[in-house]
Amino acid sequence: MVQWNILLIIFLVIFAVNVVFRWLLTYINVRHLRLYGHNVPEVFKGEIDEATLSKMSDYTADTSRFGSIEHFFDDIVTLVILLSGFLPLLVSIILFYKLNFILSGLIFFGVLALLSSVLDIPFNLYSTFVIEKRYGFSTMTVRLWITDFLKSLIVSAVLMGILLGAMLALIQYAEHSWWFWVWIFFSLFQLLMIWLYPVLIAPLFNKFEPVRDGALKEDIISLMAKVGLKAKGVFQVDAGKRSKHTNAYFTGLGKTKRIVLFDTLLNSHSADEILSVLAHEAGHWKKKHIMKQLVFTEIASLAVFYIIYLLLGWPLLYETFGFNENLPYVGLLLIAALLGPIAFFLAPLGAILMRKFEREADDYCLNLLGTVKPMINALKRLAKDNLANLHPHPFYAWFYYSHPPLAERIARLWQMEDKKAS
Numbered sequence: 001m002v003q004w005n006i007l008l009i010i011f012l013v014i015f016a017v018n019v020v021f022r023w024l025l026t027y028i029n030v031r032h033l034r035l036y037g038h039n040v041p042e043v044f045k046g047e048i049d050e051a052t053l054s055k056m057s058d059y060t061a062d063t064s065r066f067g068s069i070e071h072f073f074d075d076i077v078t079l080v081i082l083l084s085g086f087l088p089l090l091v092s093i094i095l096f097y098k099l100n101f102i103l104s105g106l107i108f109f110g111v112l113a114l115l116s117s118v119l120d121i122p123f124n125l126y127s128t129f130v131i132e133k134r135y136g137f138s139t140m141t142v143r144l145w146i147t148d149f150l151k152s153l154i155v156s157a158v159l160m161g162i163l164l165g166a167m168l169a170l171i172q173y174a175e176h177s178w179w180f181w182v183w184i185f186f187s188l189f190q191l192l193m194i195w196l197y198p199v200l201i202a203p204l205f206n207k208f209e210p211v212r213d214g215a216l217k218e219d220i221i222s223l224m225a226k227v228g229l230k231a232k233g234v235f236q237v238d239a240g241k242r243s244k245h246t247n248a249y250f251t252g253l254g255k256t257k258r259i260v261l262f263d264t265l266l267n268s269h270s271a272d273e274i275l276s277v278l279a280h281e282a283g284h285w286k287k288k289h290i291m292k293q294l295v296f297t298e299i300a301s302l303a304v305f306y307i308i309y310l311l312l313g314w315p316l317l318y319e320t321f322g323f324n325e326n327l328p329y330v331g332l333l334l335i336a337a338l339l340g341p342i343a344f345f346l347a348p349l350g351a352i353l354m355r356k357f358e359r360e361a362d363d364y365c366l367n368l369l370g371t372v373k374p375m376i377n378a379l380k381r382l383a384k385d386n387l388a389n390l391h392p393h394p395f396y397a398w399f400y401y402s403h404p405p406l407a408e409r410i411a412r413l414w415q416m417e418d419k420k421a422s
């Protein structure tokens with residue numbers, strides 16, 4: 001059984017602080033929206049009517065409330081799994097079969113991952129078929145939802161199997177230096193996945209093809225030629241089969257680098273707006289943002305693996321959660337449960353870096369096109385089409401947002417245009 005000791009109390013305190021902090025962040029964000037949501041931000045004046053504005057507020061409030069309920073449920077499940085004696089029971093069943101160490105570890109994590117996927121089903125269904133339908137976004141069919149679910153289950157089982165299998169093998173064979181070798185293996189694997197994702201995994205879920213619109217195609221070719229990137233690297237994707245949300249992104253590595261435009265974006269935006277989005281994504285490409293992000297992640301993960309190594313042999317960790325032997329795969333889970341709530345507070349570091357990249361890509365777009373107007377129009381349309389929250393609480397946005405809040409981003413673009421003109 002679980003032992004009431006100082007480690008358990010520290011764990012529970014950190015866990016509780018994390019839960020309360022997350023809840024408070026959502027609370028101040030929704031409250032901020034209630035207080036200011038009816039004001040049209042300066043940069044949107046004359047372009048957003050009251051009906052759209054209130055729909056935007058409702059959507060943010062609904063998704064926030066739902067997110068809080070889902071988090072609350074997840075937290076309860078985590079506590080039950082850690083404290084109820086479920087884990088020691090699961091381990092004793094696995095040990096009964098006397099399988100080898102790596103296979104035992106894979107089954108241990110496999111059972112937990114499957115349980116978590118199954119428990120997530122009702123939330124996923126409600127979000128897709130109730131909330132997203134209510135706001136006219138979801139175009140998902142039950143059939144597509146089921147095939148998506150099964151495909152993601154298989155893909156994550158394969159990827160997790162490879163990563164965990166290698167990690168457990170290295171822990172077994174390199175007792176004191178595994179953290180370094182695991183880091184090397186994970187880094188190489190991540191590099192491989194970034195390279196393969198656009199050509200191997202993404203096509204399992206969507207169809208990617210060259211942009212169909214003939215006139216636009218010419219413009220794309222000349223824009224890409226201007227910046228010295230290959231036009232073959234621009235794709236459209238059939239995102240509309242799941243949702244009417246609009247987006248574009250840059251992905252891949254080496255020969256698989258590509259800019260992907262949602263078909264929904266191509267349908268709702270004018271040609272010059274689409275080209276400005278493309279110019280922004282080309283900015284991410286030219287400024288090597290994927291590579292820079294990878295370096296950031298690798299430095300952080302080396303530190304994480306070393307910390308895991310230090311904690312993994314600590315007997316108190318196992319005793320506290322009801323185990324009488326040090327099983328490294330159990331240790332990995334317990335350490336994740338311990339460090340996860342702490343690591344959450346480092347999330348803004350990544351978000352700050354992402355927002356810096358977004359501003360750099362916006363700058364690139366301005367320099368390339370010589371004007372910010374199409375970009376601003378594109379951002380305004382994105383805001384309206386996706387019912388973006390125009391009034392995030394500044395601290396909430398600072399903590400979570402991977403893009404600067406839209407009103408701030410547009411105001412910044414206007415300022416840059418003014419500076420250029422003067």
Ligand SMILES: [Zn+2]
Nearest residue numbers: 280284358361
């Ligand atoms: Zn961007």
